[in-house]
Amino acid sequence: MRLSEPVNICLEPIGTVVSTRSETTDDYWDKEQCFVELLESYGDESLLGLSEFSHAEIIFYMDQVDPGGIENCARHPRGREDWPKTGIFAQRAKNRTNQIGITVCKISRLTDNRLYIEGLDAVDGTPVLDIKPWVQEFGPRGPVRQPTWMTELMKNYWA
Amino acid sequence: MRLSEPVNICLEPIGTVVSTRSETTDDYWDKEQCFVELLESYGDESLLGLSEFSHAEIIFYMDQVDPGGIENCARHPRGREDWPKTGIFAQRAKNRTNQIGITVCKISRLTDNRLYIEGLDAVDGTPVLDIKPWVQEFGPRGPVRQPTWMTELMKNYWA
Numbered sequence: 590m591r592l593s594e595p596v597n598i599c600l601e602p603i604g605t606v607v608s609t610r611s612e613t614t615d616d617y618w619d620k621e622q623c624f625v626e627l628l629e630s631y632g633d634e635s636l637l638g639l640s641e642f643s644h645a646e647i648i649f650y651m652d653q654v655d656p657g658g659i660e661n662c663a664r665h666p667r668g669r670e671d672w673p674k675t676g677i678f679a680q681r682a683k684n685r686t687n688q689i690g691i692t693v694c695k696i697s698r699l700t701d702n703r704l705y706i707e708g709l710d711a712v713d714g715t716p717v718l719d720i721k722p723w724v725q726e727f728g729p730r731g732p733v734r735q736p737t738w739m740t741e742l743m744k745n746y747w748a
Numbered sequence: 749m750r751l752s753e754p755v756n757i758c759l760e761p762i763g764t765v766v767s768t769r770s771e772t773t774d775d776y777w778d779k780e781q782c783f784v785e786l787l788e789s790y791g792d793e794s795l796l797g798l799s800e801f802s803h804a805e806i807i808f809y810m811d812q813v814d815p816g817g818i819e820n821c822a823r824h825p826r827g828r829e830d831w832p833k834t835g836i837f838a839q840r841a842k843n844r845t846n847q848i849g850i851t852v853c854k855i856s857r858l859t860d861n862r863l864y865i866e867g868l869d870a871v872d873g874t875p876v877l878d879i880k881p882w883v884q885e886f887g888p889r890g891p892v893r894q895p896t897w898m899t900e901l902m903k904n905y906w907a
Contacts, residue, residue: 596875598759598809600846603837630820637822637835643893645837648848650757661789663796676796678762678804678879681886687759687877689807691850693888708889716755718846720837723888726902727840729852730867733884734802743885 602716604628604702606649611713613653613683615667616745618710625717627702636720640699644723647709650716651688658684672738693723708747761875763787763861765808770872772812772842774826775904777869784876786861799858803882806868809875810847817843831897852882867906
């Protein structure tokens with residue numbers, strides 16, 4: 590392991606989430622309306638061409654997470670003891686080192702420095718770190734497999 | 749815009765990329781062999797259950813990018829003037845604010861604190877910020893569309 594010394598990586602928000610949800614609850618995210626508002630230092634040129642894509646990945650910093658609650662080990666997802674003990678890197682739970690959230694959202698429209706999207710699971714005021722277009726060749730290649738507990742967990746996540 | 753003040757977000761690597769490629773070249777990433785080696789402070793428990801998934805998202809910090817070369821505006825991707833001028837948030841190019849890379853990789857195997865993967869476009873020594881399991885419900889919903897220049901750009905990216 591070459592990283593013997595701690596390394597600090599300092600990032601800056603490029604914008605913020607504006608959403609109809611301000612509480613960090615678990616499910617039914619499709620009920621919300623939201624957009625990403627870019628900082629003024631990123632003119633509308635930074636988004637040029639994004640409307641040629643159907644979807645974008647929004648990368649955000651989950652600043653509402655209590656640093657004392659960060660998990661590095663295994664736990665039952667959502668405390669459900671009928672689901673297996675699972676490591677934090679085999680979950681997408683928010684209580685994770687670096688508090689990075691990533692979600693593929695449908696692009697609705699672009700106006701000036703605002704990107705209107707559907708299906709973002711981030712609360713109002715969340716700092717945004719990056720926006721990337723969704724590119725099919727960057728999706729999973731080959732057959733996709735996931736455990737049944739995850740499929741159950743996702744049942745009401747969006748709808 | 750609520751983010752009137754600059755906000756600094758400091759992250760720490762959870763591990764590092766070990767790869768047969770050390771030069772930041774553009775294409776043919778599938779030729780390489782690689783794994784993520786977690787820091788010792790993340791025991792193998794943090795990866796528990798990840799082998800139940802076929803794919804994982806690797807989130808990494810592209811520390812080889814020259815800070816002076818960061819783009820916030822629009823440019824022709826790869827300098828190709830036959831491709832349209834495109835904003836940095838409508839590209840996945842590395843010269844971007846916050847230098848975050850995200851790639852969905854096929855999981856090969858897990859041994860102790862090493863995650864062997866296929867299809868990672870990060871060079872040897874790249875700090876890793878997070879690992880998330882690929883969950884089908886987090887993929888793009890509805891029809892996917894992308895401009896033809898991106899499909900051309902991706903032609904030799906992997907193979």
